[in-house]
Amino acid sequence: MTKERHCPLVDLHVSSPNAMRLNRLMRMSRRDTLMTGMAGMGVLATGTAVSAEPATGADPELERFMKVSERLTDRPSLDPRIGQALYERILQSGPERKAQLGRLADLLAGGTYEDASAFAKAAEQSDPAFKDVIHDLMSGWYRGVANGKVVVYRSALMFDITKDAIYPKTYAAGGPFYWTTQPPEVDRPTGAPALSPSKFDVEPT
Amino acid sequence: MSSEQNLSADVVIVGSGVAGSSIANELARAGISVIVLEAGPRVDRQHFVDNFRNLENKPSYQGPFPSTPWAEHPPNQITPNKYLHTSGPNAEAYQQVYLRMMGGTTWHWAGCAWRYLPSDFELKTRYGQGRDWALKYDDLEPFYYQAEVMMGVCGPDPKVEDLGSPRRQPYPMEALPISYAAQQFRKLISEKTPYRVVHEPQARNTKPYDGRPTCEGHNNCMPICPIGAMYNGGYSVYHAEAAGAKFVPNAVVYKIERDSANKKVTAVHYYDPDKGSHRVTGKYFVIAAHCIETAKLLLVSADEKSPNGIANSSGHVGRNMMDHTGVQVTFISGDKALWPGRGPLETNVIDNFRDGDWRGDRGAYLVHMVDDNQVDFATQLAISKGYVGKALEEQIRYLASHTVRLFSHNEALPDPDNRLTLSTTHKDALGIPHPDVYYKLPEYTVRSCEHTRGLFKNLIGLMHGTDEQWTPGYFPQDHPSGSTIMGVDPKDSVVDGHCRTHDHENLFIASSSVFSTVGTGNITLTVAALALRVADTLKKELLHA
Numbered sequence: 001m002t003k004e005r006h007c008p009l010v011d012l013h014v015s016s017p018n019a020m021r022l023n024r025l026m027r028m029s030r031r032d033t034l035m036t037g038m039a040g041m042g043v044l045a046t047g048t049a050v051s052a053e054p055a056t057g058a059d060p061e062l063e064r065f066m067k068v069s070e071r072l073t074d075r076p077s078l079d080p081r082i083g084q085a086l087y088e089r090i091l092q093s094g095p096e097r098k099a100q101l102g103r104l105a106d107l108l109a110g111g112t113y114e115d116a117s118a119f120a121k122a123a124e125q126s127d128p129a130f131k132d133v134i135h136d137l138m139s140g141w142y143r144g145v146a147n148g149k150v151v152v153y154r155s156a157l158m159f160d161i162t163k164d165a166i167y168p169k170t171y172a173a174g175g176p177f178y179w180t181t182q183p184p185e186v187d188r189p190t191g192a193p194a195l196s197p198s199k200f201d202v203e204p205t
Numbered sequence: 206m207s208s209e210q211n212l213s214a215d216v217v218i219v220g221s222g223v224a225g226s227s228i229a230n231e232l233a234r235a236g237i238s239v240i241v242l243e244a245g246p247r248v249d250r251q252h253f254v255d256n257f258r259n260l261e262n263k264p265s266y267q268g269p270f271p272s273t274p275w276a277e278h279p280p281n282q283i284t285p286n287k288y289l290h291t292s293g294p295n296a297e298a299y300q301q302v303y304l305r306m307m308g309g310t311t312w313h314w315a316g317c318a319w320r321y322l323p324s325d326f327e328l329k330t331r332y333g334q335g336r337d338w339a340l341k342y343d344d345l346e347p348f349y350y351q352a353e354v355m356m357g358v359c360g361p362d363p364k365v366e367d368l369g370s371p372r373r374q375p376y377p378m379e380a381l382p383i384s385y386a387a388q389q390f391r392k393l394i395s396e397k398t399p400y401r402v403v404h405e406p407q408a409r410n411t412k413p414y415d416g417r418p419t420c421e422g423h424n425n426c427m428p429i430c431p432i433g434a435m436y437n438g439g440y441s442v443y444h445a446e447a448a449g450a451k452f453v454p455n456a457v458v459y460k461i462e463r464d465s466a467n468k469k470v471t472a473v474h475y476y477d478p479d480k481g482s483h484r485v486t487g488k489y490f491v492i493a494a495h496c497i498e499t500a501k502l503l504l505v506s507a508d509e510k511s512p513n514g515i516a517n518s519s520g521h522v523g524r525n526m527m528d529h530t531g532v533q534v535t536f537i538s539g540d541k542a543l544w545p546g547r548g549p550l551e552t553n554v555i556d557n558f559r560d561g562d563w564r565g566d567r568g569a570y571l572v573h574m575v576d577d578n579q580v581d582f583a584t585q586l587a588i589s590k591g592y593v594g595k596a597l598e599e600q601i602r603y604l605a606s607h608t609v610r611l612f613s614h615n616e617a618l619p620d621p622d623n624r625l626t627l628s629t630t631h632k633d634a635l636g637i638p639h640p641d642v643y644y645k646l647p648e649y650t651v652r653s654c655e656h657t658r659g660l661f662k663n664l665i666g667l668m669h670g671t672d673e674q675w676t677p678g679y680f681p682q683d684h685p686s687g688s689t690i691m692g693v694d695p696k697d698s699v700v701d702g703h704c705r706t707h708d709h710e711n712l713f714i715a716s717s718s719v720f721s722t723v724g725t726g727n728i729t730l731t732v733a734a735l736a737l738r739v740a741d742t743l744k745k746e747l748l749h750a
Binding site: 072073074115116117119120134135138139142143145148149150153157158159161162165166167168169170171172174175176177178179180181182183184185186187188189190191192193194195196197198199200202 | 419601
């Protein structure tokens with residue numbers, strides 16, 4: 001008989017259809033248990049150290065990264081947990097990134113910029129290499145992707161700013177046939193690009 | 206315990222996709238013993254969903270489905286490719302993708318369940334082009350309906366919207382309500398052109414059906430429906446197993462054994478992932494391994510008795526490779542917001558060019574307005590244009606709500622020179638050669654594509670479109686067909702009208718590889734109907750023998 005074999009890239013199983021359904025149910029109930037357990041822990045730990053936010057104060061460079069991110073997104077605050085994950089991934093995209101991010105933060109700290117566009121323009125003028133660094137930041141926060149990896153999917157800002165109209169793929173929650181209704185109108189934008197354009201290659205299917 | 210003692214059945218099927226699993230289900234329910242040998246692994250849906258969510262390149266339909274070393278499949282549509290090696294003047298146009306997995310390639314189809322038109326089966330007689338099939342539409346009509354019931358197909362009432370393929374029964378489910386974007390597109394086409402937009406028949410639930418839920422519009426039919434509202438071959442696998450069929454994953458068939466007269470197949474041999482060899486005997490054999498892998502297997506099995514490959518006395522195994530070649534454009538509409546991507550991926554079609562007297566000169570085609578969530582595309586585009594901050598957010602909203610993508614399926618013709626052969630330079634981990642395909646687009650198809658480009662330019666104008674991005678050249682629509690072509694003459698075809706090989710009386714082929722022409726509609730429903738007809742033939746022969 002054929003030896004059962006585990007694929008190196010994907011989990012395999014050879015269950016019957018009923019066993020597969022049962023597996024799913026068991027997975028769900030296990031997750032529910034875990035969530036209940038975590039909630040319980042939270043109750044027990046109320047008033048002590050349990051917090052959704054990591055201790056960002058531990059890394060001043062990360063705090064500077066968050067400040068640059070807030071300026072470039074025109075947002076007063078961003079999720080520090082996502083920021084930490086993006087920062088770590090962006091650093092891995094090249095040995096020069098850490099120093100570049102530091103200099104970008106210096107530029108921000110040393111001037112006054114009325115919005116993201118003004119800061120981005122000034123950055124590219126001071127060093128053309130900042131364009132790629134800013135691209136990394138924009139892709140990270142808006143697409144949830146850094147250094148070729150998905151850091152967050154549903155929480156990417158591109159879905160936050162479109163949530164009145166559309167769901168991220170695989171996360172629809174409007175119920176059957178929600179799509180027949182009229183979505184919101186969108187005015188033609190008036191803003192201008194801040195950076196010089198880059199080549200855009202559509203990735204192959 | 207030797208494998209020979211265990212692995213024997215009335216019918217042995219190679220391949221567990223829609224064709225193989227639906228035959229297995231029909232036969233097992235009739236009390237016939239069945240073994241299905243699947244080259245690839247068995248994986249459940251949630252794993253593919255998780256892979257998708259973690260995929261950086263979300264439009265990659267193959268991305269969530271990594272292949273195994275023993276059952277490689279093409280990683281993407283890029284030329285050159287690590288598995289499917291294409292050459293010739295239009296090599297890029299034949300860079301097909303498909304899956305070698307339990308359940309087959311319908312893990313990532315869009316559920317488009319078209320019947321062919323009666324004329325699609327008689328292209329030679331009616332228009333003097335290509336070939337006629339060795340069967341007529343009426344021969345297949347009952348099996349089309351059986352396939353629609355099996356998959357759960359929703360579609361329009363023919364009295365309201367006649368799609369040109371006569372029906373004896375209504376669709377099993379009512380047509381899917383189309384999205385706001387598709388409604389606007391339909392209105393524009395109706396008011397500003399002589400054409401029409403129809404509801405696409407889809408293997409997608411508009412009510413709970415076959416233990417699966419109603420579609421919730423996750424907009425991810427390709428690469429993976431997260432809730433199983435869309436049919437895929439995996440569901441026929443489950444049903445067949447429940448009825449008693451045996452499925453063996455990771456079983457890579459590499460040899461087809463025949464009797465001394467070379468008239469009947471006696472066994473198939475497969476490798477497990479460690480290259481241990483196993484022999485499986487049976488009374489009947491069905492190769493249902495996808496157009497490319499089916500031809501490859503017949504060629505790989507060549508031996509002294511059949512030096513050109515199994516079932517290949519005609520020399521046509523691997524020839525006549527066809528596809529629906531695509532023309533594609535993405536642009537930004539200057540009209541009101543559409544927000545494509547709310548609801549299923551492909552729901553509406555311009556069907557005016559599926560048939561006409563001009564088919565004597567150029568190929569038919571159909572057009573999809575793809576209802577694809579464009580938020581990620583819009584974000585990448587806006588970042589590349591240099592926007593940041595609030596200006597970037599305004600751009601994303603505008604582009605995501607105004608991006609329109611159109612693509613077509615353009616008809617090919619069978620040309621023996623468009624040919625699949627075994628690679629002489631590349632082999633997989635088991636030592637089995639990779640497939641090579643030479644491809645030159647028929648002029649018939651090129652003329653069809655030119656016509657489509659003209660139509661698309663008109664539509665872009667009607668929608669006050671800007672920022673046109675045309676997919677360069679021609680691209681494959683992943684509907685390969687023709688590699689074991691059907692015909693009445695054994696000298697120039699591989700199978701007869703019942704998909705039985707001319708050379709071996711107990712060997713059948715269930716795949717788009719038997720198509721004599723390729724029409725315009727997506728091929729899966731016709732594959733399923735042909736497969737169910739094979740099951741019907743096998744039941745008659747086995748139960749009344």
